[in-house]
Amino acid sequence: MEHFLLGRRATGALIADPYSAAPRGPSRMAASRLPILLAVAFSSLSCILSHSNREMWFQDLFPPNTCPINAKANTFYGIMFDAGSTGTRIHIYTFVQKSPEKLIELEGEIFESVKPGLSAYADQPEKGAETVKRLLDMAIDAVPRHLWKKTPVVLKATAGLRLLSEEKAQALLLEVREVFEESPFLVPEDSVSILDGSYEGILAWITVNFLTGQLSGQNQHTVGTLDLGGASTQITFLPRFEETLKQTPGDFLTSFEMFNSTYKLYTHSYLGFGLKAARLATLGALDMEAVGGQMFRSSCLPKQLEAEWHFGGVKYQYGGNKQGETGFKPCYLEVLKVIKGKLHQPDEIRGSSFYAFSYYYDRAVDTNLIDYEEGGVLEVRDFERKAKEVCDNMERYNSASPFLCMDLTYITALLKEGFGFRDSTLLQLTKKVNNIETSWTLGATFHLLQSLGITY
């Protein structure tokens, strides 16, 4: 079991000023003033993390003598790249600390993304790094010149790079590091790396539970989080029953202390179980070496379909079951083969509710289960209902992605047969909480800034 300490008592409640909704699309800019107590908690958090006696990936970033206590009016920036399997994103955060007794405020975030992700450039690392450079150029405009040298830039890659060979992944990271070194920004040690799957889950859980105010005060009702990326999926929650702890494999548990409480968190990242990786697994094409002009067919695809799909730098030919069966039933059986018996099923999650984001959110939006801006609450059975509707009427959905049936069926099977949720389990579909993305990137940025002593 992993163990680390995560902070100390923070007072007050979470306050968030509303700001205008970000426009839909790959490029969004959110400018807001958002005083957040969670920042204070994170301030303590990084200090205490650095005192953990376990060697962590961020250990070197958090000198124990940089705990920010006394501050004067100050504006500062942090640049965090999320190199995901389907895209690379830059988050440029602006923070202000007006006076020592005032809370750190998150002033705004500039967000931009490019597709495909870095892993698509596995054989052209320089070209991959160029995509990062183009995004970083935005930061040159966004950050005032006199603050360039004080503004740290960090990139963390997730499942796309985890799936590449060590050699190819390192070549990409090296090229990105060179781009950073040539930039005018502060490049901390270990600024370009692969984020461990467990921390991806933990950081997202921390972000959501801080933002929803669940980690301070007496009545704590923390929420579990479900992240469905392109190549991996994470489940993270705080077990309430001793029995769950006993039944859980040790490497699924991380222990930490916060606000005078000790939490033992259940977290796991399943590599190869992201939505896009699952498509390949369902098609029988996940083993990239096996691809060679082969046509992969599935009952989850429109009968007459024949097309090409590029993922992770590899081209796949895929199509429908021209002669054979199509529809929800055969599709569900196909998808089950990918999932059955592969995931750990903690009993206690069956009755609880979870926050779900990324592809859970996107597919729920695509099928009008929720509104893009508002999100919403669904039951697991809503995904199954939609999967049946789409798979059994594929001709009606021919303007949507040809994978819509497969994706919805996979989500249904992942939730029910994978994690073992009930049909009635509630899912809070959320892209933002208090106008902040439910992503690991903000948490990672707080860690970074405070570890470097950029906040006081």
Ligand SMILES: Nc1ccn([C@@H]2O[C@H](COP(=O)(O)OP(=O)(O)O)[C@@H](O)[C@H]2O)c(=O)n1
């Ligand atoms: N800032 C971000 C980044 C990704 N995502 C979502 O994350 C999913 C793609 O996951 P990903 O490319 O990060 O893949 P992994 O590397 O996490 O497996 C899509 O549903 C994106 O819409 C998001 O909602 N907000």
Ligand SMILES: [Ca+2]
């Ligand atoms: Ca992700």
